[in-house]
Amino acid sequence: MQMIRRALTTAALMVFAGAAVSDDSYRVTAVFDTLFDAQGQVAGLRPHDQSAYPAAFWEVVRQRVGLLRIPPPTDAATGRPATLSTGLYVTLQVTPDRQGNGVLKIVDLDVKPLVLQQVHAAFPPELVRSAGWTGAVQAECVVGTDGRCGDVKVKALPGMPQSLLRWARDTMELWEFEPPRLNGRPIMAPTRASFELETPDIAPVNFIERGSGQFRW
DSSP, rough: OOOHHHHTTTOOEETTTOBBBBBBEEEEEEEEEEEEOOOOOOOEEEEEEEGGGGHHHHHHHHHHHHTTOOOOOOOOOTTTTOOOOEEEEEEEEEBBTTTTTTEEEEEEEEEEEEEEEOOOOOOHHHTTTTOEEEEEEEEEHHHOOOOOOOSEEEEEOOOOHHHHHHHHHHHHOOOEEOOOOOOTEOOOOEEEEEEEEEOOOOOOOOEEEEEEEEOOO
16 A cells, blocks of 8 residues: 555646646545456556546546556465455546646545445434534444445544434445455455535524614624
8 A cells, every 4th residue: 555655646647737727626536446466556447437527537547547556465365466356546636727627636545445335324413403513524344245334433523423423333334335356256345434524504693682673793
């Protein structure tokens, strides 16, 4: 994994280069169903959700990601090199230019099980009623060979409601994954997810009556 991250420092991806860029940057995540060979090189790279972005986007990202390597996979049972099929999550920073084109830069990469289905548990009612509430929580688990999370562990900053922690745990237990395959055999693998949540700020203005029918706030 460290080898991958070092490679990312030189994997800046330029699209429509040469134009001035703005400060209106944002991030997107491209997900690939990836096959690594016994040397840790990319041997197969298929967009997980082809319809999410234009074909030109996928092609440019594929060209750069295809050059990356991971430490050679090893079969723990035999100690021999093995192939690894797994999910590859590529986070890119997009900076538009004045012509409506942009610059893409790889800022993070993660090898973890593919998410096949994301189902969210019912959000805690008390938080839904809290207008303008924001919070964040992280959840992690080990995906079994059946594609389901095992024991889900949840982390959050002090003060986060316990109902939010339960919501994150329940949500991860509902998700369905494609477990990684080592030499074609499903294996267990860790995964994690971050949730940043907020409720609409729809609280009414609190008017205070002062004097003869004048309102101030």
